[in-house]
Amino acid sequence: MPFKGMLYNPELLKSADGLICPPYDVISPAFQQKLYGSSPLNAIRLELPMEDDPYAAAASRIAEWFQKGELQNDAVPAIYPYFQTFEDSDGASHTRCGFFAAMRLYDFSEKKVLPHEKTLSGPKADRLNLFRKTQTNISSIFGLYADESKTADRVMKSFAEANEPIIDAQFQGVRNRMWRITDPSLVGEFQQSLQELSVYIADGHHRYDTGVNYRNERAAANPAHTGDEPYNFILTYLANIHDEGLLIFPIHRLVHSLEGFDGAALRSALEEHFTLTELRDRSELKLFFERESSTFTYGVVSPGTVLGITLKSDPQALVDPSRPEALKRLGLVLLHDLVLGKLLGISQEAMAKQSNLTYVKDDREVFEAVESGKVQVGFVVKPTTVEEVLAVSETGEVMPQKSTFFYPKIMTGLVFHSIA
Numbered sequence: 298m299p300f301k302g303m304l305y306n307p308e309l310l311k312s313a314d315g316l317i318c319p320p321y322d323v324i325s326p327a328f329q330q331k332l333y334g335s336s337p338l339n340a341i342r343l344e345l346p347m348e349d350d351p352y353a354a355a356a357s358r359i360a361e362w363f364q365k366g367e368l369q370n371d372a373v374p375a376i377y378p379y380f381q382t383f384e385d386s387d388g389a390s391h392t393r394c395g396f397f398a399a400m401r402l403y404d405f406s407e408k409k410v411l412p413h414e415k416t417l418s419g420p421k422a423d424r425l426n427l428f429r430k431t432q433t434n435i436s437s438i439f440g441l442y443a444d445e446s447k448t449a450d451r452v453m454k455s456f457a458e459a460n461e462p463i464i465d466a467q468f469q470g471v472r473n474r475m476w477r478i479t480d481p482s483l484v485g486e487f488q489q490s491l492q493e494l495s496v497y498i499a500d501g502h503h504r505y506d507t508g509v510n511y512r513n514e515r516a517a518a519n520p521a522h523t524g525d526e527p528y529n530f531i532l533t534y535l536a537n538i539h540d541e542g543l544l545i546f547p548i549h550r551l552v553h554s555l556e557g558f559d560g561a562a563l564r565s566a567l568e569e570h571f572t573l574t575e576l577r578d579r580s581e582l583k584l585f586f587e588r589e590s591s592t593f594t595y596g597v598v599s600p601g602t603v604l605g606i607t608l609k610s611d612p613q614a615l616v617d618p619s620r621p622e623a624l625k626r627l628g629l630v631l632l633h634d635l636v637l638g639k640l641l642g643i644s645q646e647a648m649a650k651q652s653n654l655t656y657v658k659d660d661r662e663v664f665e666a667v668e669s670g671k672v673q674v675g676f677v678v679k680p681t682t683v684e685e686v687l688a689v690s691e692t693g694e695v696m697p698q699k700s701t702f703f704y705p706k707i708m709t710g711l712v713f714h715s716i717a
Contacts, residue, residue, distance in 0.1 A: 298530060299374035299484045300399040302477075303433065303713035304463075306369050309338065313466035317473065317710035320436045320501070321345045322420065338367055340710030343435045352430035359431055370715070373479045376487050377712050378453035379534060381705050382472040385544065386659065393543055393705075395536035396453055396487070397437060397475075397712055400496065402505075402512050402531055410440070410496045410505065411690040413701070424507040434508070434532035434714040438501030439707050443538045443687065448490035450537055452483055464711055471705045475712070496535065497690045499703045505531065511716070532714035534707045538683045546702040547680040549663050550632070551655045551672040555641060558673045560599050566640045567597070570615065571606040578603060579664055586679060592628040595636075596660070596677030598667045623692045628679055633697050636676070649698060656699045 305316055315336035318324070321344050324332070332341035348354035362368040377397040384390050403409040427435065444450075453476070462474040478484060498505055508531040515528045536543055552558070567573060576582050582596045585605035593608035608615075608631065616625050616634040624630050637643045637654065647653045655672075657663060663675035681701050689696055 298399045298401070298488075299376050299479070300527075300530070300532075300714055301371045301374050302377060302397070303368055303370055303715055305338070305710075306366055307463070309367060310464050313464045313473075313710070314468060316340060317466055317468055317708040318344060319706045320709055321424075322503070323706060338362065340435070343431070343433075343713075344709045352426045355427060355435070356430040356432075359433060368713075371477070374484075376453075376478045376484050378457055378476045378478065379707075379711065380457065380474045381542075382474075383470065383705050386661075391542045391544060393536060394450060394454060394540055395534050396449065396478075397532065397534050398487070399527070399530035399714060400440065400533040400535070402508050402529055404509060405693075408495065408693075410498065411693075412498050412502050412505075413686050413690045413696050420503040421507050421510070424504055425510055428507060428511045428716065429514075432528075432715065432717040434504075434716055436501075436504065436709040437532045437534045437707050438505050438508075439499040439703060440496040440533050440535050441499050441538050441543075441683070441686075442491055442494045442496050442535060444490055444494060445539055446490065447537060447539060449487045449535075450540060452486050453478070456483065466708075466711075468708060473708050473711065491535070496533075497538075497687055499536075499686070499701070500707065527714075528716045530714075530716070532712075538687065543683065544704060545680045545683060545686070546658055546704045547660075547678045548656050548658055548699045548702050549660055549678055550637070550676040551657060551663065551666055552637070552641060552643070552653060552674045552676075553655065553672045555643070555653050555673055558641075560602075560674065563599075563640060563674065564604075567604075567606055567636070570608060570610055570635065572609050574605040574607075576603040576605050579660060581605075582660075582677060586677075592626065592679065593631050594628070594679060595632060596663075596675075598663050598675040598677065599673070600667060600670075621692050621694050623685075623688045624694055624696070627681070627685060627689070627696065627700075629681065629697050629700055632676060632678065658702050658704075 316339055318332050318341040324345055329345055332339050342358055343355045346354040379397055380392055380394050382392045456478055457476055462476050464475040466473045512528050516522045589607050591607050593612055595606050597604040612631050616631055643653045660677045663677055666672045667675050
């Protein structure tokens with residue numbers, strides 16, 4: 298559905314660089330402090346306030362900013378195209394194209410909106426309190442849909458070519474541009490092209506779950522509930538899986554603090570299941586990955602040694618037999634079940650708590666961490682593909698922790714959605 302967005306006023310949007318911030322779950326305390334210092338109106342003050350009662354602080358700020366005219370409601374419902382232009386680690390430029398809309402909330406059991414990750418109770422309680430106090434979706438969830446016809450893509454790209462964006466902001470090397478489409482016929486094309494499609498959550502599982510809980514809470518308290526109230530919808534950024542700018546970056550594994558770790562014994566155990574290739578450095582590992590088409594290919598970085606390894610036996614016999622077929626085909630599942638679990642003896646609990654395992658998004662960090670002696674061994678992995686995410690989502694299963702990193706993050710502060 299189109300919606301009447303809550304936005305900063307047009308004058309403020311001319312210099313939106315200092316107003317936007319990433320979603321709450323990737324903001325460290327130090328970064329939170331830095332964002333606070335960037336502007337008294339930065340969206341961090343709604344998304345992750347520093348006050349003792351953050352929820353009340355966010356609610357009173359929204360009221361104050363409206364009173365002063367710093368926030369305004371759009372007069373007409375709109376769809377908001379949002380393009381992010383960025384460079385990958387090799388310096389190649391990409392533009393991911395999607396749009397903000399209000400998406401109807403469904404229980405996962407209805408199979409219209411599908412997750413691919415587990416959710417935790419702590420973040421959901423936090424976001425529910427924020428929903429209750431502010432009656433606003435402050436940050437968006439990120440959903441994927443599959444439309445080979447690319448109808449919505451064509452509409453918004455054509456509109457973007459003919460119109461200046463209402464926001465053009467830089468943040469950490471990413472250019473963020475947003476437009477506003479109010480023409481009912483164009484909005485209708487978005488709606489018609491997506492009406493029968495499923496949405497797969499790429500990012501924002503906790504916020505989506507919270508949206509469902511909040512809807513249920515409001516519906517139970519409203520004797521006149523119709524299903525069309527704003528609280529039945531959630532602010533969502535939607536991107537087509539066939540968009541050329543949609544990239545999933547890998548998340549690499551670092552093993553540390555493992556008692557009795559023996560690098561030679563690990564190598565010997567790996568030789569039983571994998572073909573090992575001696576490599577010199579990161580660039581050779583990159584070339585090795587490009588040559589090896591197998592999903593079950595990894596880089597193993599230890600002090601003084603870089604190995605490229607590819608599975609030489611049947612993966613089905615090496616992963617937990619209770620796992621569904623879609624998960625057995627994932628390289629990360631084999632790495633977790635066989636290498637981290639069986640060969641290194643790291644329990645599922647230790648992986649979840651990160652007591653012996655941490656995660657990094659740049660393979661350079663793997664080499665640096667090993668070289669510095671902070672970790673015992675690092676595993677460089679291939680990125681999960683969009684097709685793998687969809688295949689797992691459709692089975693109703695979820696992927697291992699830290700399976701996907703959709704870059705860049707959807708910025709908070711471009712547009713807010715009232716659920717009052």
